[in-house]
Amino acid sequence: MSVATQNVSSNEQQQKTKHPPGLYLLFATEAWERFSYYGMRALLVLYLTSTVVQGGLGFKDAWALQLYGLFTGLVYFTPIIGGWITDNFIAKRFAITLGGIIMAIGNITLFGVNTTTGLYIGLVLLIIGNGFFKPNISTLVGELYEDNDPRRDGAFTIFYMGINLGAFFAPLVTGYLANNLFMDPNGPGKADNFYGYRFGFLAAAIGMIIGQIIFNLLAKKYLGDLGTKPNVKAIKDTNSVDKSIPLTKKEKQRTTVIFILAAFTVFFWAGFEQAGSSLTLYTDRFIDRTIGTFEVPAAWFQSINPLLIITLAPVLSYIWIKLARSGKNISVPAKMAMGLVLLGIGFVFTILAVMKTGSDAENITVKANMIFMFMTYFFHTVAELVLSPVGLSAVSRYAPIKLASLLMGVWLSSSFIANLVAGQLAAFTSTLGMLQVFLVVGGAAIVVGLILLAISPKLAKMLD
Secondary structure, three states: HHHHHHHHHHHHHHHHHOOOOOHHHHHHHHHHHHHHHHHEEEEEEEEEEEOOHHOOOOHHHHHHHHHHHHHHHHHHHHHHHHHHHHHHHHOOOHHHHHHHHHHHHHHHHHOOOOHHHHHHHHHHHHHHHHHHHHHHHHHHHHHOOOOOOOOHHHHHHHHHHHHHHHHHHHHHHHHHHHHHHEEEEOOHOOOOOOOOHHHHHHHHHHHHHHHHHHHHHHHHHHHOOOOOOOOOHHHHHOOOOOOOOOOOOOHHHHHHHHHHHHHHHHHHHHHHHHHHHHHHHHHHHHHHHEEEOEEOOOOHHHHHHHHHHHHHHHHHHHHHHHHHHHHOOOOOHHHHHHHHHHHHHHHHHEEEEEEOOOHHHHOOOOOEEEEHHHHHHHHHHHHHHHHHHHHHHHHHHHHOOOOOOOHHHHHHHHHHHHHHHHHHHHHHHHHHHHHHHHHHHHHHHHHHEEEEEEEEHHHHHHHO
């Protein structure tokens, strides 16, 4: 082989190991969108429950927590509608831009219209915008690669890091703006601190705008024609699956397992999503957040999860690979059962904290150490890494081809239902008390996890 031929071969091999620059553009766009979403979400319950004198809206805890659950639930529901619209009528890149603009306007509304009406308009815009944005940017990542390209899994790992990078910095920035930089200790009536929540919402809007500017300036250069046409024609041209052929016995079994696992994930996410609602309120009112003379904003605790994901994801990935190579691979249902049990263990630390502080914020005599909340988020993060990626992989791997989109929609809908349930559970903390709710949620997660573990051999056999 000549030197020239060797150089060409080497260059081709290098190209196949490198990721296309379009991936990093989508990474940056998603990071800024997640900065916007998690920055707003970190403040939402605090904004709703703080009094008007404190810069909030003065909602009762129960309604604020239910509203939070409804909002986060619809955020998982509208991408199904947005994805259908994009498949049939508009291009993905246009949908991403449209969704980004709508979400930016939503956060600007929360910033500029500090009333209940402004709140509802802002949240509706955020829900609609997310419906257009979320399903399409993830799909574009996959379209950068051929079906059998070995770089695909690594690409989604990099993209997932973008999600958590934005989610990590967002609460730090918006929490600092609300609780430190724009906090007025001599607010209206001089009765309480006056928090700058609205400036946190403004920061979320600016983050979304930055992401959209980057995306629209560089998309043509790094994405080419990708995502510039609706999917409907491509689907008609490439869909060779005959939908009239009935499912095989094995396909029916696998479909049944996917429905069963989706039902179990409702329990997981209903507990996990307490992070932005009841756990945030508990952190704000009952956790000693002082380090020297500095008080850590309650919103900052929501950065623990993405930071741990970035840190622990490679470790857990290495563990799965080692187990698989040694012939000790754990089945999908068993891994998901482990996730549920770990979620319940995480609540044990919160329960210990509540036993120390009680649930009465007005007559609190002692606050709990921050380590309790850190340990809760630590176990919840490990649980998420054990359950969430594994579940998504299982759906994409085992769903029959002609039902793939439908079953992915079913999987997403479990998060929608879970967030609605999470809001209702969190609302009970104002009537039943935090100890009782955390006991029920944590205990239910462990029991349901053990049930799934017991039936996991049967489910694994059905998946084959």
